[in-house]
Amino acid sequence: MKKAGQRVAEMALEEYAFSTVLVDPPRAGLDEQSCEQLSEYAQIVYISCxxxxxxxxxxxxxxxxxxxxxxxxxxxxxxxxxxxxxxxTRRVVE
Incomplete structure (x- = not known):
């Protein structure tokens, strides 16, 4: 179980259904595991240098x-x- 700080706990993030994620990775980009995590969101805003x-x-x-x-x-x-x-935007599975 992850230990969260008091401020994070007060936000009650588990009560929200996030559908969009913003990423701005370093020049090395994202690793494969991070890309897999992003795929769970309906929309991804990706900023790259x-x-x-x-x-x-x-x-x-x-x-x-x-x-x-x-x-x-x-x-x-x-x-x-x-x-x-x-x-x-996530592809629609038909």
């Missing part, structure tokens, strides 16, 4: 979700760095 690791993570996440929107932000002109934002 590394298109290469984003592509790797999307290979996993698109098994359960589809890409609804994708945006590329060139905040660092004349460099190789860029930011990406992706909205994923």
């Amino acid at each position: 590394n298109p290469a690791t984003l592509a790797e993570n999307l290979t996993i996440l698109t098994h359960t979700h589809r890409i609804e929107r994708f945006a590329l932000f060139d905040q660092f002109p004349f460099t190789d760095h860029c930011e990406c934002g992706v909205l994923l």
Whole structure:
């Protein structure tokens, strides 16, 4: 059993049904276990500073979700760095 702090306990998070998760991982991206946990949410908002690791993570996440929107932000002109934002929605199982 995990021990939660008093502030977290006061939030009563177990009473909420979260459907959307926001992730902004480090340049290394997410590990496979984290991607599996994300797949439980109806919507994923994924912010990335590394298109290469984003592509790797999307290979996993698109098994359960589809890409609804994708945006590329060139905040660092004349460099190789860029930011990406992706909205994923869980696929409907038919």
